[in-house]
Amino acid sequence: MKVTVDQERCVAAGSCVTAADDVFDQRDEDGIVVLLNPAPTADRAAAVREAAAICPALAITVEEGRP
């Protein structure tokens, strides 16, 4: 899967980090999302999909399939 984040939309809730802290992080200074891994492995797919689903700012896009 391929993951993209929209830092303009991000509201710094950090829900994505709670769901998948190996894929997402937050900037120390303002909490905006940082993408650690744009191409997570299949075993992380469910957690990443959940992160995208619970993001309150709709700032995470997941494209299924091979990166």
Add this chain to the structure above:
Amino acid sequence: MTPPAHVLIVGASAAGLSTLETLRRLGHTGTVTLLGDEPHPPYDRPPLSKQILAGAWTPQRAHLRPAAALDALDATFHLGDPAVALDPASRTVHTASGRRHQADAIVVATGATARTLPGQDTVAGVHVIRTLDDATGLRAELTPGRRLVVVGDGVLGCEVAATAAALGLDTTLVGPQQAPMRAQLGPRAADLLGLLHTANGVRLRLTTTVTGLAVDGARVRGVETTDGQVLPADVVLVAFGATPATGWLDGSGLTLVDGIVCDAYCRAAPGVWAVGDVARFHHEGLGRDVRLENRTNATEQAAAVAADILGAGRPYTPVPYFWTDQFDVKIQVHGIPGPGMHTEVTDGDPTAGRFVLTYHLDGRPAAVLGWNMPKQARRQRQSLLTAMTTAPV
């Protein structure tokens, strides 16, 4: 158990759409119908008082999903047709247009409606902000230099006051509390929020209750307060809370007490669930019934309800969370600050404009607030998770 062949979701905002999305994500392939009272495709509400009102975003940017993503959910949407009655026994919903929808499972996600002052609907220049049309209507009136009075000192009122002041309006915020958002933030952070507003040109009229509107012809000219004054206004925003949208459920047999009363699984009756702003559910961690009007609850509760519909439910015990952006400050609140709590700065420094505040009640962690420190506040949320997912002694 067999998954329901037909799930009917009443409400097409964040909670309703998230229920549908989670059902599909969990592999449900049955029929799903989603009803919405507004004609718009599902859209997000937090940007209404900020980016949409400021004119930074087009209304389309607030849509929750692009059309292709909605199509891919393989559901039937009936928009612009409000539900008017529910019969829980036969699981049937009737709509304003005369349609009748029967289903095996019903999810009520009708949200809340803005409270209003008596007679305000007939007075020009007086607004609420709950829907996309409300936001674009208010936006059209926010011309720099005009006088805006915001009635209400909660999250929405404060956000609109901040947006309007930044747009160059002469802005007054009037409300009953000693400081803005005091009920949501506690006194310490609310005092700082009041200072933030004052420093940015918002005139605060605290501990003041509005009794009505002063009208000139068909248009508002001010708001009247209990101390007998009229606060002059060209435009008024009324934002003193919302009422759960349950009027259409009167006589349905569901228990309605400031929302639809549900159990810990968010079940309101056999085969009927409630989710989002409209749902008053039993929070086992807090040991009481709560109704949460915040954005993340809509999504998290929807996920819990979707799982329960498919037979994999668990008691829903969220750590309540909301954020608000006002001027250059991002506030994040995990948990529920309340009166009489002990507060302590655990990171940063209030005088530097960045800090984390923790709240304890009787020695038990109750809330964590971040003021321009979102990441650091989230990291301290863990203490709440433990406190809120285990029942109080």
